[in-house]
Amino acid sequence: METALDSVVKIFTVSSSPDYVLPWQNKPPSEASGSDQAFVQVRKPGSATKYKARVLSAAHECDLAILKVDSQQFWAGMRFLELGGIPLPQDEIAVAGYAEGGDDISTTKGLFSRVEPTQYVPGATQLLAIQIKAAIKPGYSGGPALIGGKVVGVAFQSQTGLFPLFSPGYIVPVPLIECFISGVEESGKYTGVCSLGLSCQPIENSHLRDYFGMRPEMTGVLVSSINLLSGAYRFLKKDDIILEFDGVPVANDGTVTFWHRERIDFDQLASMKKPNEVALIKVLRKERECKFNITLRPLQPLVPVRQFDKRPSYYIFGGLIFTPLTQPYLDEYADWDSMGPRRLWQLALEELPRNAGQEIVIISMVLMDDITEGYGNLAPLQVRKVNEIEIQNLRHLYELVEHCTAPSIRFDLDEERVIVFKYSEAKTATSTILTHYNIPSIASADLIDKKARKTRRKPKARFGAS
Secondary structure (H helix, E strand, O other), rough: HHHHOOOOOEEEEEEEEEEOOOOOOHHHOOOEEOOOOOOOEEEOOOOOOOEEEEEEEEEHHOEEEEEEEEOOHOOOOOOOOOEEEOOOOEEEEEEOOOOHHOOOEEEEEEEEEEEEEEEEOOOOOOEEEEEEEEOOOOOOOOOOEEEEEEEEEEEEEEEOOHHHHHHEEEEEEEEHHHHHHHHHHHHOOOOEEEEOOOOEEEOOHHHHHHOOOOOOOOOEEEEEEEEOHHHHHHOEEEEEEEEEEEOOOOOOOEEEEHHHEEEEEEEEEHHHHOOOOOOEEEEEOOOOEEEEEEOOOOOOOOOOOOOOOOOOEEEEEEEEEEEOHHHHHHHHHHHHHHOOOHHHHHHHHHHHOOOOOOEEEEEEEEEEOOOHHOOOOOOOEEEEEOOOOOOOOHHHHHHHHOOOOOOEEEEEEEEOOOEEEHHHHHHHHHHHHHHHOOOOOOEOOOOEEEEEEEOOOOOOOOOOOO
């Protein structure tokens, strides 16, 4: 154990997160311990020297990252830790870290409790996790979980409650770690967690099983819907019965056997595969058994949950700030209006994309100006059409507006609301508004060509909205 602790470094970071309400500026910088930040340093145990590191890849869904340290001095005397497997029941696990941000390494110990799908807070994703009977205090997150000097997981969160010292902790299991590392090694980047993209119904009722022609020895789940962007969409159909995943039988409640006496949802098997890996799916269709080789890939939600490595996109025209709807925007909106836009929350929770690149574009704010008189209460609302053309994403809206040749421009919004500008007057007003509010650019860098960007001006202060 002492030898293993020599390999556990402390990470120092400085972050400056975007302001999703005013997307052209950042919030004030803050210091933290973690790998998902703008400036990263690492320090070896017992050393006073910090070495600069950079993030090669980050998997926010499962709270993992790969850092690279270029300094050869850092690597001198360092030993690599080996990956183990999933612990056995009642195995004692030691988690190493820097408790409460302290300078000295420490450990906490607990018994293996169970392995089950768990909501990962950083990426708001439900993935396989190991629960241990030990609290994961701040400073332990990101530290190795060890048995006999081998890594059996990475600590990532603890369940909060009335008695935090007795709350269970959670670690990322080795299968997810291996999937993340090998995926980055093969493709050079992390692209996400794979999924079949299915919504399924348990088929425990005997009348339901008889209706679909299932024999007594058969078990499975009923396919209710299929994500249009899923690799399964070309092969599977509504009312198919999923019988097996890679030869593993699927029970009538949708679970499969995993590790000793544990059972997990069958789609968790997909989450442990790398992008573009193939899964063999056996189904019952109209009382005939069929097998399909389905290529798995990550599926992005219509409303992004987290955007740690990406600045928010925006476009300003006539005092209207257009931006894609994201969960971080909704979180910030809730800060100054606890009720929140119910329709937008519903879209974030329920809607699936119909095609690649689709976004929900909203007017996030209306800036006060003569040209926006009477439009101040139309934010935040979804933008559906520009001059009768249904928009697909923010870039599509940007191009429709910038290339408009009509004398007037019309925006059709949710709740049957309409905004109309005389185009030339709105164009002129846009330049005036940018200057008045010290906004550096008409749009985010991902929308406009570098040659077309306006001269950058440093924003001076926040402002009110109409």
